[in-house]
Amino acid sequence: MDAIPRSPLSATPIMPLVRIRNLHLTVPSAAGPVNILRGVDLDIAKGEAMSLIGPSGSGKTSLLMVLAGLERATSGSVLLGGQEITGLGEDALARLRRERVGIVFQAFHLIPTMTALENVAIPLELAGVRDADGRAGAALQAVGLGHRLTHLPGQLSGGEQQRTALARAFAPEPALLLADEPTGNLDHATGESVIDLLFALRRRTGATLLLITHDRALAERCDRQVHLSDGRVADGRVDGAVAG
Structure with a gap:
């Protein structure tokens, strides 16, 4: 495996935003334990857009859920910004999601009884952000929904709900x-149009992106594509070397 990239002005290795080492996830079932993740090693650089591809059941969503702190790994290490997250308690994981991790699912997961503005403002309020409504309104304006602030999810199209x-x-x-x-x-x-918007927002904010997709053309819009198969990285670059 090649060495981790180093700063040209320093001998200190550049720490990736995400570092995953020997990650395992095993869940119980009626037929016995099921090994979903089988020793995943992966680095994601700060500011990188990385797509994760692979067949259904290969562990893609499970890996994302572990990174989000919504699923606990059986063993292994996940560092986010240099912080080990696998041993954090539920309160610390919730704080991590509020402050450092954004999640967009296939299902929109909007609260049906709340307006678009209220749905966007919730995580800001929980994080103690001042003027959460103002910031939420600006975020909705940025996705072209400044005229839909008071609409409930049921009054929005599918595309508008995903933009929310x-x-x-x-x-x-x-x-x-x-x-x-x-x-x-x-x-x-x-x-x-939603994907164009996602990439535009990522460029504007500098966020690191991990995108799960079955669409090869979409995957190739990212800086790097990593293939997951049977719970392992089948190809892609771990930290400068091709993973096999």
Whole structure:
């Protein structure tokens, strides 16, 4: 494996935003333990856009859930910004998600009884951000929904709901954005506009992106593509070397 990149002005290794080492996830089932992740090693550089591809059941969403602190690894190490997160308690993980991680799922996960503005403002309020409504409004304006602030999710189209979810994910200015098939519930044209918006917001904020997709063309828009197969990295670059 090649050496980790080093700063040209220093002999100190450059620490990636995300460092995953020997990550395992095993879950119980009626037929016995199921090994979902089988020793994943992966680095994601700060500011990088990385796509994670692979067949259904290969462990892509499970890896994302571990990074988000929504699933606990059985063993191994996950560093986010140099902080080990695998041993954090539930309160610390919730704080991590509020302050450093944005998540966009295939399903929009908007609260149906709250307006678009209220849905975007919730994580800001929980993080203690002053003027959460003002910041949420600006985030919705940035995704082209400044005229839909008071609309409930049921009054929005699928594309508008996903743009609201994007605004909610980006409003706290996360270091890491996790996106799991974000266009899976959208038609092709709407999905393309949402993806264009996602990449534009990422460039504007400098967020690191991990994107799960089955779409090869979409995957190739990222800086790097990593293939997951049977719970392992099958190809891609771990920290400068091709992973096999």
